[in-house]
Amino acid sequence: xxxxxxxxxxxxxxxxxSFSSFYILLGVVLVVGVxxxxxxxxxxxQTVAVxxxxxxxxxxxxxxxxPNAPVTVVEYADFQCPGCANFxxxxxxxxxxxxxxxxxxxxxxxxxPLSQHRNAVPAAEAARCANEQGEFWQMSKMLFxxxxxxxxxxxxxxxxxxxxxxxxxxxAAFEKCLAxxxxxxxxxxxxxxxxxxxxxxxxTFVINGQQYxxxxxxxxxxxxxxxxxx
Amino acid sequence: xxxxxxxxxxxxALLALLGLLDATYLSLERLTGGVLAxxxxxxxxxxxxxxxxxLLGIPVAYIGMAGYAALLVVALRSLHDDxxxxxxxxxxxxxxxxxxxxxxxxxxxxxxxxxxxxxxxCMVSATFQLCIWLIALYEWRQERLxxxxxxx
Numbered sequence: 440x441x442x443x444x445x446x447x448x449x450x451x452x453x454x455x456x457s458f459s460s461f462y463i464l465l466g467v468v469l470v471v472g473v474x475x476x477x478x479x480x481x482x483x484x485q486t487v488a489v490x491x492x493x494x495x496x497x498x499x500x501x502x503x504x505x506p507n508a509p510v511t512v513v514e515y516a517d518f519q520c521p522g523c524a525n526f527x528x529x530x531x532x533x534x535x536x537x538x539x540x541x542x543x544x545x546x547x548x549x550x551x552p553l554s555q556h557r558n559a560v561p562a563a564e565a566a567r568c569a570n571e572q573g574e575f576w577q578m579s580k581m582l583f584x585x586x587x588x589x590x591x592x593x594x595x596x597x598x599x600x601x602x603x604x605x606x607x608x609x610x611a612a613f614e615k616c617l618a619x620x621x622x623x624x625x626x627x628x629x630x631x632x633x634x635x636x637x638x639x640x641x642x643t644f645v646i647n648g649q650q651y652x653x654x655x656x657x658x659x660x661x662x663x664x665x666x667x668x669x
Numbered sequence: 670x671x672x673x674x675x676x677x678x679x680x681x682a683l684l685a686l687l688g689l690l691d692a693t694y695l696s697l698e699r700l701t702g703g704v705l706a707x708x709x710x711x712x713x714x715x716x717x718x719x720x721x722x723x724l725l726g727i728p729v730a731y732i733g734m735a736g737y738a739a740l741l742v743v744a745l746r747s748l749h750d751d752x753x754x755x756x757x758x759x760x761x762x763x764x765x766x767x768x769x770x771x772x773x774x775x776x777x778x779x780x781x782x783x784x785x786x787x788x789x790x791c792m793v794s795a796t797f798q799l800c801i802w803l804i805a806l807y808e809w810r811q812e813r814l815x816x817x818x819x820x821x
Contacts, residue, residue: 458748461679465686472690480697520707521718555712555786591719591784640706652706 497629501566501575502547504539509667510660512538513547513645515638518563519556519590523642524583526653534656543664548579550626551633551641558595561617563626565599568616572608581606675748681762681804682744685737688797692733695790699730715786721779729776733794736769740801747808763809766802773798 496513516523538544550566552559562582569578581602582589589595596617603613616622636645644651644659651659699717707714716722722729743765747758773795780787 457675461682461748465683468683468686469690472687476690476694476697479694480701517707521714522706553707553709553711555710555715556707557785634709638709640708640711642706 496547497549497625497632499625500547500549500629501570502545503535503576504545505542506545508539508542508545510538510543510646510663511545511547512656512660513549515549515551515633515636515641515643515645517551517553517556517559517641518566518579518582519559519586520553520641521586522640522653524586526642527580527583530653530656538660544660548575549633550629551638551643552626552630553641556590558590558592560623560626560630561595561599562589563629564620564622565596565603565613565617567622567625568599568613569603569606569608571616572612574606574608577606578602677804677808678744678747681801681808682741682748684797684801684804685741685744688794688801689734689737689741691790691794691797692730692737695730695788695794696728696734699728712780712786713788713790716780716784716788716791719779719784719786721776721784732772736765736772737797740765740769744801759805759808759812762801762805766798766805769798770802 496511500513514526516526535546539546550563552563566575566578566582569575582599585598585602589598592598599617600610600614604610638645638650640652642653644653644656646659646663649659695713695717698713699722717730724732740762743753743758743762746753747762751758753761776791777795780791
């Protein structure tokens with residue numbers, strides 16, 4: 440009986456020791472975990488990076504504004520990205536009014552369909568098919584506004600045709616353009632160019648080879664304008 | 670109390686803590702991020718923005734936090750006592766982790782076959798759930814074997 444008790448108390452003692460080191464381990468995991476999470480949530484996402492070689496701009500990219508404007512902003516965007524929709528629907532209009540319509544900025548739209556967005560490539564094709572009929576920007580707005588409807592649709596082209604019809608485009612020509620995948624290769628090479636330009640997220644705005652987020656855009660344009668006027 | 674090694678239960682508690690941190694991260698990402706930008710290869714942003722990231726009005730990430738917190742409490746209790754609120758602690762762990770693993774399997778199915786995007790941290794969570802469930806089953810079996818041995 441006595442030996443049994445001693446055995447039990449020994450076991451309890453060793454268990455106590457292993458428990459305290461276990462709780463220390465849990466505490467360390469907790470502290471490290473909370474620190475990592477806080478660091479990742481609180482720190483602004485690093486986006487500003489200088490491209491070693493500024494990518495040569497494809498002249499067929501849709502653009503808006505004076506071709507000789509002192510500053511060119513290239514927006515890398517994905518029609519299925521909620522962040523791009525947020526820019527297009529909340530901030531783009533005032534940006535165009537203040538900078539593009541006043542001749543200060545030429546805004547170029549560069550497709551960057553992200554791999555996780557299954558309908559981003561067909562949407563980019565639809566925008567380029569609308570571009571054929573001179574309505575790129577209107578279609579782009581339509582796509583961003585209706586992202587939730589076509590984003591997870593297995594057959595998004597039907598919806599794209601409906602948008603084109605609603606916009607008063609030549610339906611037959613638009614439909615044929617989509618069906619023929621006329622712009623598939625152009626969209627895919629734009630995607631490759633974006634990867635090569637080290638674009639890490641959409642939307643990314645590139646001014647003189649520097650990358651900016653939508654929140655940094657206005658200040659960056661102001662700086663570039665000040666530099667250009669010197 | 671079980672005389673066998675405490676290591677599996679410790680592992681279950683550690684996994685539940687890691688799962689809780691993972692679910693906390695996803696919850697905070699959901700609250701703060703996602704609207705302003707889409708990262709390259711960011712499957713979580715798609716999955717979290719999808720209609721399936723909310724169940725009965727509650728974001729799945731929050732459900733995950735609650736589930737892991739419950740698993741952590743039960744796993745820690747199992748190190749010290751056989752009962753929690755008069756419920757046998759190991760069967761409770763088996764029950765909770767079975768719900769967790771079934772829920773995770775549903776979320777993995779959604780990612781592969783419905784949303785067509787994979788969220789890395791959601792897959793990590795599913796792996797933790799599976800491991801906790803396997804440990805709970807193992808502990809349950811050990812407990813029953815011990816009870817049988819004691820009866821003889």
